[in-house]
Amino acid sequence: MRWDNLTLDADDTTRLPGYRDAAVVRHFDAPEALDTRFYEVRARSALNRVPERSQMPFRWTVNPYRGCSHACIYCFARPTHTYLGFDAGRDFEKEIVVKVNAPEVLRVELARPSWKGEHVALGTNTDPYQWVEGRYKLMPGIWAALRDAGNPCSVLTKSPLLLRDLPLMQEIAARADFTASLSIPTMDEKAWRATEPHTPNPKARMEAVAELNRQGIPTGILVAPLMPGINDSPAQVERILQMASDAGATAVSGIALHLRGEVRGVFMDWLRATRPDLVPHYERLYARGAYAPRDERTRLSRLVRDRLDPVRRAPPWRIRTRARALPGPLDPVAGHGGEGPGGRAGGRPAGAAGPAAGEDVQGALF
Numbered sequence: 497m498r499w500d501n502l503t504l505d506a507d508d509t510t511r512l513p514g515y516r517d518a519a520v521v522r523h524f525d526a527p528e529a530l531d532t533r534f535y536e537v538r539a540r541s542a543l544n545r546v547p548e549r550s551q552m553p554f555r556w557t558v559n560p561y562r563g564c565s566h567a568c569i570y571c572f573a574r575p576t577h578t579y580l581g582f583d584a585g586r587d588f589e590k591e592i593v594v595k596v597n598a599p600e601v602l603r604v605e606l607a608r609p610s611w612k613g614e615h616v617a618l619g620t621n622t623d624p625y626q627w628v629e630g631r632y633k634l635m636p637g638i639w640a641a642l643r644d645a646g647n648p649c650s651v652l653t654k655s656p657l658l659l660r661d662l663p664l665m666q667e668i669a670a671r672a673d674f675t676a677s678l679s680i681p682t683m684d685e686k687a688w689r690a691t692e693p694h695t696p697n698p699k700a701r702m703e704a705v706a707e708l709n710r711q712g713i714p715t716g717i718l719v720a721p722l723m724p725g726i727n728d729s730p731a732q733v734e735r736i737l738q739m740a741s742d743a744g745a746t747a748v749s750g751i752a753l754h755l756r757g758e759v760r761g762v763f764m765d766w767l768r769a770t771r772p773d774l775v776p777h778y779e780r781l782y783a784r785g786a787y788a789p790r791d792e793r794t795r796l797s798r799l800v801r802d803r804l805d806p807v808r809r810a811p812p813w814r815i816r817t818r819a820r821a822l823p824g825p826l827d828p829v830a831g832h833g834g835e836g837p838g839g840r841a842g843g844r845p846a847g848a849a850g851p852a853a854g855e856d857v858q859g860a861l862f
Contacts, residue, residue: 512537512580512593519593528627528694532565532590539595542602542638543616554615554650558602560634562593564622566654567694569766570721573621575757584758589694592628599637606645615673616642619652627694630657639664648673652718654680654695656704665713676715677747678705682727683735690770691726706743716747722796723753724781724788725774733799750800752793756786 509518512535519535544557563577567589574584582591595601605611618624624635639661642649649668651658658665658676668674678701682688688698708715717740722728733750740748755763760782767775781788788796 510535514579516540524628524631529565532592534628535591535593536596537593538597539601541605542595542598543605552617552620554617556614556616557620558598558616558618558624558638559621560595560598560624560638561622561626561628562595563588563591565589565592565627565694566623566692568654568692570691570723570753570755570759570763571622572754572756572759574759574762576621578758585762592626594628594632595634596632598634599641602638603641603644606641606647611645613645613647616647616649617652618649619677623653623655624651625653625655625657629655636661636664639668643668643671646671650675650677652677652679654678654692654701656696656700659704659707662708662711662713665708666711669713674713675746676708676713677718678702678715679718679720680705680736680740681719681721681723682732683739684727684732687727687732691723702739702743705740705745709744709746714746715744716749717743717745718749718751719800720749720751721753722750722799724792724796725777726771728796728799730799734803737800737803748800748804750797752788752796754786754788755782760786 508521510521511518515537517538519537522534522536523529523532524534542558542560544559546552546555546557548555562580563582564571564573571588574588577584577588577591580591580593582588618635618638624638629635635658643664647668649672653676665674665676680698680701681691683698683702688695702717705715705717717736719733719736722733727733737748753763764775764778767778781792787793
């Protein structure tokens with residue numbers, strides 16, 4: 497297998513909800529992965545269908561990993577981990593599911609006569625270039641499958657590791673529509689280390705934006721989430737936008753923080769421990785639910801939008817900047833949508849893939 501040369505130990509096996517076979521549980525002898533367990537599973541489907549009610553401009557996603565070692569305190573994909581029997585807090589960061597056969601399964605699915613060559617988005621739930629991708633190297637096989645199918649696609653990530661696969665991205669771009677986006681909520685070191693403790697340095701991400709654009713890959717920036725009192729000062733936003741312009745970013749967008757489901761508890765616990773001065777303000781802002789009041793969302797959106805030239809106002813994946821709340825999470829789908837026997841449930845035709853249970857295709861977008 498592609499990771500036979502790695503230093504790792506097999507701990508045991510366990511069954512995860514929705515997967516037919518037991519997962520092999522491994523850990524890596526590396527400082528970045530201390531106390532982290534990786535569950536190797538064999539997925540029955542790689543393509544996840546986005547529900548029709550979603551306002552996302554794509555209908556299909558691929559998520560080779562579930563859970564994310566970036567440990568972003570605000571990550572909106574955290575609740576999806578509960579469908580695997582894990583919690584949305586520490587487990588989301590330390591219990592990572594690896595779909596070891598994702599490239600091979602995707603290649604088969606793209607070759608089906610029923611496949612219509614629709615846009616496929618990566619990085620919409622958890623980051624496909626999180627730390628462990630450097631070990632499992634699933635993304636080259638995924639890109640190769642999309643390239644050989646001439647399939648339009650895009651990626652959103654917080655990691656400059658995607659530069660490793662630049663030649664494959666260029667080959668895809670020569671055959672189909674391809675765009676990339678880097679999530680960079682702040683350039684401020686204090687805010688970055690506090691809210692995204694295990695992500696690559698924002699400067700390295702911005703350099704990746706510049707390099708991708710130099711190499712002909714249209715690449716934009718997602719300034720999200722914008723968090724009141726943490727990364728929403730005009731000076732912070734101006735700095736990002738100036739650097740984005742210098743990097744040739746093709747699109748920039750900003751979206752306000754929202755606190756849905758278990759994310760609210762994780763974020764507020766963090767706030768009480770690190771920024772108790774902001775707790776009353778957040779309790780007022782989010783008193784009525786997951787979203788801040790409309791005027792606050794509008795203010796945060798305009799921090800970015802009003803400072804952009806018209807050419808760069810189109811957000812990644814050509815989503816229009818909206819001040820209103822965006823769609824909620826996906827509902828769980830029986831049988832983990834194609835990864836188990838329930839993948840054909842819900843009236844879908846035989847062989848059609850669906851979203852894995854609890855996988856929020858919008859998670860990493862915000």
